[in-house]
Amino acid sequence: MFEDVYKSYRAGVPVLRGMNLIIERGEFVFITGPSGSGKSTLLRLLYRAERVDQGRILFMGRDVARLRDESVPFLRRNIGVVFQDFKIVSSWSVYENVAITLEVLGLPTRLIKARVGEVLERVGLTGRGGDVAGVLSGGEQQRVALARAIVGEPALILADEPTGNLDPQLALDILGLFDEIHESGTTVLFATHDRTLLEVRPRRLIVLDEGKAMDVPNGVSTPPDEDYDNQLPL
Amino acid sequence: MFDGMTRRARRGMLREWRLHTLSVFSLAVAFVCLGAALLVVANLRAIEERWAHAGRFSVYLKDQATQPDIDLVKSALTKVPGVTEVRYVSSGQARAEFGMSEGAAKSDLAALPVEAFPASIEVLVRPDMPDADIAEITGKLKVLPAIEDVETYQAWTERLSRLVRGGVAAASLLAIVVFASVLAVVGSTIRLALQRRRTEVEVLKLVGATDVFVKGPFLLEGSAQGAMGAVGAVVLLGLLFAIVRGRLDGELVTLIGLEPTFLPWPVAIGMIAVGAFLGMAAAALGLRKLVTV
Numbered sequence: 001m002f003e004d005v006y007k008s009y010r011a012g013v014p015v016l017r018g019m020n021l022i023i024e025r026g027e028f029v030f031i032t033g034p035s036g037s038g039k040s041t042l043l044r045l046l047y048r049a050e051r052v053d054q055g056r057i058l059f060m061g062r063d064v065a066r067l068r069d070e071s072v073p074f075l076r077r078n079i080g081v082v083f084q085d086f087k088i089v090s091s092w093s094v095y096e097n098v099a100i101t102l103e104v105l106g107l108p109t110r111l112i113k114a115r116v117g118e119v120l121e122r123v124g125l126t127g128r129g130g131d132v133a134g135v136l137s138g139g140e141q142q143r144v145a146l147a148r149a150i151v152g153e154p155a156l157i158l159a160d161e162p163t164g165n166l167d168p169q170l171a172l173d174i175l176g177l178f179d180e181i182h183e184s185g186t187t188v189l190f191a192t193h194d195r196t197l198l199e200v201r202p203r204r205l206i207v208l209d210e211g212k213a214m215d216v217p218n219g220v221s222t223p224p225d226e227d228y229d230n231q232l233p234l
Numbered sequence: 235m236f237d238g239m240t241r242r243a244r245r246g247m248l249r250e251w252r253l254h255t256l257s258v259f260s261l262a263v264a265f266v267c268l269g270a271a272l273l274v275v276a277n278l279r280a281i282e283e284r285w286a287h288a289g290r291f292s293v294y295l296k297d298q299a300t301q302p303d304i305d306l307v308k309s310a311l312t313k314v315p316g317v318t319e320v321r322y323v324s325s326g327q328a329r330a331e332f333g334m335s336e337g338a339a340k341s342d343l344a345a346l347p348v349e350a351f352p353a354s355i356e357v358l359v360r361p362d363m364p365d366a367d368i369a370e371i372t373g374k375l376k377v378l379p380a381i382e383d384v385e386t387y388q389a390w391t392e393r394l395s396r397l398v399r400g401g402v403a404a405a406s407l408l409a410i411v412v413f414a415s416v417l418a419v420v421g422s423t424i425r426l427a428l429q430r431r432r433t434e435v436e437v438l439k440l441v442g443a444t445d446v447f448v449k450g451p452f453l454l455e456g457s458a459q460g461a462m463g464a465v466g467a468v469v470l471l472g473l474l475f476a477i478v479r480g481r482l483d484g485e486l487v488t489l490i491g492l493e494p495t496f497l498p499w500p501v502a503i504g505m506i507a508v509g510a511f512l513g514m515a516a517a518a519l520g521l522r523k524l525v526t527v
Contacts, residue, residue, distance in 0.1 A: 047440075070444075077442035089434045091249060101441040103238045148441065 002213075005055035007041055015041045017211030018055070023189065025155070028182040030198055030219060031191040033208035039191040042208065043158045046189070047079045048072045060155060077105065080149025080157045084164035086141040088148070090134030094125060097133050097144050101152045119151045123177055139170040146174070150181055157181060159190045168196060175201060195220070239447070243454035250427055254459060257423040261416055261463025262470060265509060268412045269471045271405035272501055277494050278401055282394040284492050289318075289361040291368060291386040293375055295353045303380035304355070311357055314371060319358035325351045352382065413512055416463070420456045420516035428452065428521065453517045460513020464506040472496060 002021040008014040015038040023029055031039050044050040045057055048064055057064040060078060067075055080101075088097045095116055102112040120129055123143040128136075133144055142162060149157055159178060163171030175190075175197055182188045192198070198205060198220045205216040247254050293311075295304065304322055311320045323331070328351035359368065365388070372384040428435065438448045475496050487493055497505075 073439070073442040073444045075442075076440060081440055087433060087437060087440070089431075089437055092434075097437075100437065100443075104438070104441050104443045104447060148437075152441070 001056075001058040002042075003056040003058070005045065005057060006053045007038070007045060007050065008053060014211050016045075016052075019211065019213050021206065021213050021215075023187065025187055026182075026185050028179070028188045028201075028203045029190065030201075030203050030205045031189060031208060032193055032198060032205060034193070037208040038211060039193075039208055040160050043081070043160050043189065043191055046156070046158060047076055047081055073104075077152060078155045080152065080154040082142070082145050082149050082157065082159045082162045084161035086138075086145045086165075088133050088141055088144050090132070092133055093129065094120065094131050094133050094136070094144050094147075095129035098129075098147045098151050101148050105152065115151055116147075119147045122150075122180070123147045138165050139173065142166060142170075142174055143177070146177055146181075150186070154186065156187045156189065159188065159192075161192055162190070163192065163194060163197065171197060172200065236450075239450035239454060243451035243458070246427060246431065246451055247455055247458065250430065253423060253426060254455070257419050257459050258462045258466060260419045261459060261509065261513075262466035264412045264415045264419075265464045265467030265505060266470055268405065268408050269467050269497060269502075269505060271401065271408050272505070273471065273475065273497050275398060275401040275405050276497060276501065278394065278398045280492060280495060282391060282398050285387055285391045285394060289363070290356065290358050291372060291384060293355040293357060293384050294382045295355065296380055296382045297352070299353070299380035303378075304353075307355060307375070307378065307380065311355065311371075316360050316363040316367060317357060318360060319356075321356045321358075322353070323356055324353050328352070328354065413508075416460055416509065416512040417516040417519065420459050420513045421520040423459065424452050424456050424517040424520035427455065449518070449521050452521055453514050456517025456520070457510045457514035460509035460511070460516070461506050462509075463513075464509030468497070468502045468505065 001023070002019050005016050005019045006014060007016040015036075019038075019042075031042060033039055041050060045052055046059065046064065048067060052065040055065070059075070062075070064075060092100075098116045098119060099112050102115060107115075116129065120126055123146050125140065125143055125147065128140070133141060136144065142165075146162075157178070162178075163174050166174060171194065178188055178190060179201065190197075190203075202219040205219040207214040207216060293307065308320050308322060311317055368386055372386055375381055375384050435448055475494075479494060496502075
């Protein structure tokens with residue numbers, strides 16, 4: 001829940017201006033808006049890569065904005081994040097990239113192996129655990145990133161333009177994986193400005209523009225008419 | 235968790251082995267300088283210790299000293315508690331003995347006049363005899379008319395002590411330089427490694443790793459570099475010491491009066507421990523501005 005959240009990087013140029021937003025547990029929400037509208041900022045505020053200037057962000061009953069620095073790692077263990085540039089360690093193996101999430105939790109090696117194996121199967125990378133991540137294709141690297149995000153079974157998945165570097169078909173495949181994750185009960189916040197994805201999956205849509213959020217509960221369920229298209233600052 | 239840290243530290247060092255090797259080599263060179271200074275100081279201390287408890291002094295006689303004078307002094311000395319042996323050495327014997335010990339220079343020494351080697355009474359005392367007692371005896375001897383001078387080797391010991399103090403000061407100064415270089419070298423290496431592994435750090439912080447988890451491998455790497463540098467220095471110094479001793483063993487014993495020794499083990503182990511600690515401290519300093527996500 002975002003409550004009257006303000007955030008600016010430069011004085012007098014706010015990215016978010018008194019934004020209010022409620023996202024229920026288990027929802028799949030698209031976040032869209034033009035470049036610089038604050039999509040990434042909204043996500044970064046959630047996993048506390050940034051601090052709000054004003055307002056509250058409640059997640060699992062805690063105000064993320066007021067968390068002490070020592071508590072941030074524990075917040076992040078409940079959030080999986082996927083980026084456009086994958087952010088995987090290219091010199092590590094696929095297994096190592098995924099297992100690190102569980103190593104941080106201090107789980108025993110045997111359990112880590114089993115869980116990583118299951119997750120790699122889920123994202124379509126069965127038997128690829130030993131491959132060096134850096135030599136994989138873009139789509140495969142994004143699958144590794146997704147596997148890393150979900151292996152700890154977080155309550156929330158944040159996806160910041162995860163299909164931005166992929167061709168349309170791969171983008172749809174990745175979106176399909178997010179759908180599957182969502183179906184298992186995980187809340188997903190998916191930031192994108194790819195209209196195709198918004199049209200393919202009619203989900204709740206938050207449109208960010210000029211620091212405010214506009215809620216479109218049913219998303220772009222049908223090809224948008226001209227008037228509606230004008231409402232979306234895409 | 236510690237297993238994971240050591241594994242990541244090992245992996246990090248192996249992947250950037252050139253960088254780490256260069257760092258370890260630089261540290262080894264710095265530690266060799268410090269180790270060499272400590273080695274010299276340790277041996278000077280041993281010589282000082284030996285000379286301070288030489289258990290002997292020489293009573294030099296005037297040329298005009300007669301046999302009764304000599305016998306009187308010998309007799310008096312023999313009765314002093316703590317004196318174990320009293321031996322008269324004539325000028326000729328002194329020249330002959332010096333020539334024997336100097337070997338190669340014997341022919342040159344033979345050319346020296348007999349007066350160059352005064353007759354003396356060599357007195358051996360118990361090594362644990364207090365300096366004050368020896369000073370009291372020598373004070374009494376110096377006033378006797380047949381005696382020119384008494385040499386207790388105290389002046390040599392004092393000179394040596396000054397030399398040792400100078401050596402300790404030089405080693406301390408060198409230690410500061412070495413510590414500074416360890417901090418600079420390891421700190422720079424770790425900062426560079428951190429830069430190269432920026433994505434790894436970002437990923438770790440993203441998945442909820444604590445600062446200890448993120449920094450741990452870098453601290454271990456710094457510590458390992460410091461310790462390996464010091465180990466390398468001890469090994470290198472040991473090899474050099476063995477080579478020098480192998481070639482100059484006899485001469486060194488003659489020159490300094492005792493067999494030179496390598497760094498005492500506590501000092502060598504201490505140097506490695508200091509290397510490890512400094513390496514870790516340098517890494518911690520280098521990690522102050524950890525990548526934030």
